[in-house]
Amino acid sequence: MRRLGLVILFTGIGVAAELPVTTVVLYKHGVGYFERAGTLEAGESARLEFHREAMDDVLKSLTVEAAGGGVAALRYDAADSLQRIVERFRIRLTREQPLSRLLDQLKGERLEITLGGNRVSGLIVGARTVGGKEQPEREKVTLLWDDGSMVTYDLAAVSELRFADPALQRELRDYLAAVTGARSKDKRSLYIDAAGAAGSVRVRYIIPVPVWKSSYRLIFSGGDPWLEGWAIVDNTTDEDWNGVRLALVSGRPVSFIARLYEPRYVKRPTAELPEEQPAAPLLHEGAIAEQALAKRKAAAPMRAMKGPPPAVALEALPAPGPSTIAAAAAGREAGELFEYRFEGPVTIRAGQSAMLPFLQERIEARKLVIYSDDGSLHPRYAAELTNSTGKTLDGGPVTVFDGGVYAGEALIDTLKAGDKRLISYGVDLGTRITTRFDSSSAAVREVHLRRGVLETRSAVRETKTYSITNVEAKPKVLIVEHPARSGYDLVSPKPAEKTADAYRFEVKVAPQEATQLAVVEERVLKTTTALANVTPDLLASYVENKRLSETARRQLRAVLDLKRKIAEADAEVRRATGAIREVSEDQDRIRRNIESLSRVSGQQEQVQKYAAELARLEVRIAGLRDQAAEARRRKAQLEKQLNEAIEAMEF
Numbered sequence: 001m002r003r004l005g006l007v008i009l010f011t012g013i014g015v016a017a018e019l020p021v022t023t024v025v026l027y028k029h030g031v032g033y034f035e036r037a038g039t040l041e042a043g044e045s046a047r048l049e050f051h052r053e054a055m056d057d058v059l060k061s062l063t064v065e066a067a068g069g070g071v072a073a074l075r076y077d078a079a080d081s082l083q084r085i086v087e088r089f090r091i092r093l094t095r096e097q098p099l100s101r102l103l104d105q106l107k108g109e110r111l112e113i114t115l116g117g118n119r120v121s122g123l124i125v126g127a128r129t130v131g132g133k134e135q136p137e138r139e140k141v142t143l144l145w146d147d148g149s150m151v152t153y154d155l156a157a158v159s160e161l162r163f164a165d166p167a168l169q170r171e172l173r174d175y176l177a178a179v180t181g182a183r184s185k186d187k188r189s190l191y192i193d194a195a196g197a198a199g200s201v202r203v204r205y206i207i208p209v210p211v212w213k214s215s216y217r218l219i220f221s222g223g224d225p226w227l228e229g230w231a232i233v234d235n236t237t238d239e240d241w242n243g244v245r246l247a248l249v250s251g252r253p254v255s256f257i258a259r260l261y262e263p264r265y266v267k268r269p270t271a272e273l274p275e276e277q278p279a280a281p282l283l284h285e286g287a288i289a290e291q292a293l294a295k296r297k298a299a300a301p302m303r304a305m306k307g308p309p310p311a312v313a314l315e316a317l318p319a320p321g322p323s324t325i326a327a328a329a330a331g332r333e334a335g336e337l338f339e340y341r342f343e344g345p346v347t348i349r350a351g352q353s354a355m356l357p358f359l360q361e362r363i364e365a366r367k368l369v370i371y372s373d374d375g376s377l378h379p380r381y382a383a384e385l386t387n388s389t390g391k392t393l394d395g396g397p398v399t400v401f402d403g404g405v406y407a408g409e410a411l412i413d414t415l416k417a418g419d420k421r422l423i424s425y426g427v428d429l430g431t432r433i434t435t436r437f438d439s440s441s442a443a444v445r446e447v448h449l450r451r452g453v454l455e456t457r458s459a460v461r462e463t464k465t466y467s468i469t470n471v472e473a474k475p476k477v478l479i480v481e482h483p484a485r486s487g488y489d490l491v492s493p494k495p496a497e498k499t500a501d502a503y504r505f506e507v508k509v510a511p512q513e514a515t516q517l518a519v520v521e522e523r524v525l526k527t528t529t530a531l532a533n534v535t536p537d538l539l540a541s542y543v544e545n546k547r548l549s550e551t552a553r554r555q556l557r558a559v560l561d562l563k564r565k566i567a568e569a570d571a572e573v574r575r576a577t578g579a580i581r582e583v584s585e586d587q588d589r590i591r592r593n594i595e596s597l598s599r600v601s602g603q604q605e606q607v608q609k610y611a612a613e614l615a616r617l618e619v620r621i622a623g624l625r626d627q628a629a630e631a632r633r634r635k636a637q638l639e640k641q642l643n644e645a646i647e648a649m650e651f
Helices: 052-061 082-086 099-105 166-183 290-299 536-543 550-597 604-648
Strands: 006-011 021-026 031-040 045-051 063-068 071-076 110-115 118-130 138-144 150-154 160-163 187-194 199-208 213-220 226-234 241-250 329-334 337-342 346-348 353-362 364-371 380-386 396-402 405-412 420-427 431-439 443-450 453-470 476-483 488-492 502-509 514-530
Touching: 045 052, 045 199, 052 187, 052 199, 063 071, 099 118, 099 138, 110 138, 118 150, 160 166, 187 199, 213 364, 226 241, 337 353, 346 353, 364 420, 380 405, 396 420, 443 536, 443 550, 453 476, 453 502, 476 514, 502 514, 536 550, 550 604
Parallel strands: 021 241, 213 396, 364 476
Antiparallel strands: 006 045, 021 031, 031 199, 045 187, 063 199, 071 187, 110 118, 110 160, 118 138, 138 150, 213 226, 226 353, 241 337, 241 346, 329 337, 364 380, 380 420, 396 405, 405 420, 431 453, 443 453, 453 514, 476 502, 488 514
């Protein structure tokens, strides 16, 4: 595991001072609060060495308190990106770059080479790699001698080369050192310069550390069960924690990484005088109203102002007390968090971990079996824990022991004092559970009317029956977790408790007996329709509903009577219209007969009879038309009365 600790050294006159770790507070979100104290002599500078990864948190959180001489300054090794560093040099080295390319970059520089025991020097004319597919590649450099001759050398034969210019030689060395330093993951130094007199110094900061972990042992052994809590703490720093005051905090305060260590650069625009630029075509926009211009300015994005995160004050821990092995930690509320404070000094060597007991108390608990998975035939052994310890229990694994033997394991999340939680740790093969589902048809429960809109609410009842069989010779208390479905209301039975997404029913099961639990739920269906569009038959069913008030029933009955009369008038219109159509068809038939007989001599008497019948039918049509008109008038009057009645109704 990567170590993110620090080492502190002091350099100055005499023996180096020390600031040992005195306080460590570990959190659940990956940081640790450290406190150190010591004495700083006049003129001394304390050097704090941090791993590079920790520098952002150190710069964000470091505080220094000095009594006596005080602190003159704080300073630290600056960091820069590799790209920014190499931009300062003439030399450029890339991955797998051959030596010939480096030399070719430095044309005109004097190069001294040694080959075959002879040293020659000259100005670099160029360097290249020669060779191809059939010949191996070779690197060559061409030098210009002082007498004007140009000679090409095979770099593979050169045993030594150096630049004659000491400045260029130093630049190459500095370039390589800068690249190595920029890529290094080593430590970075922060210096605390003392003022003119000796005094005590206290340093506080946070750095990344592993999250502390908790685990529990729940022991059933007669009487109230025991709960043991153990904290697992990892010291991955580079130094020992000798006799420190240690505290563990349950909770997750807001924390983040702010890039404070890496330098930031702002790219600035290039400004040039207008006369240095050639004139370009100018496109003139049309004018806009002042109101539109104001809207455009208001729509421009604004830079959000972010303030610093609120400071969190940490109380100083009391002086260390005697160390004990059992129940060695005292708990207390720390704002919205909970702190386990070890009363005695704690020692953890660098690179080691420790198991520290922070809880050993009786706890309220009862053994149960719980059924929450319809896909399983068997429930699970469980325990109902009530946190009677007065402390917050941090979340973690729980190992259960029953009767002196291992019974199973469970997980528990953070449990506040006085809160209750169920944990399950094993499968109960001695209990079998099956389920059956039944549903009933919808029944109208409520009828409401307002502004001509009829609203009905009907309910569908669904029953889920749990059949429970206990084959063992001991009684059991079973908790059935029934899912709470959206849109359904529980009718019966009353649950023992309810969670965010389930009802919990408690069932006592006698030895070697079977019982049932029937959970009845109801789903309410809401429908709305215009009363004017409701058919008389459907309206009659609403009138007969026993849940309807007498006032509503009387109003609906009046509407029903009007609708029936309207239906009768409409039926009369249809009958008269149908009769008119039949009589008209008879008239057409008679007219065709008269036309045919008129061409035949001696049929005058029959033509006269048809003419008399045609006249009679015409009188009949006139009567039917009057009857249909009267029915339409009566229907219109009834519809007006119906609309007025509906508009006035409300229940």
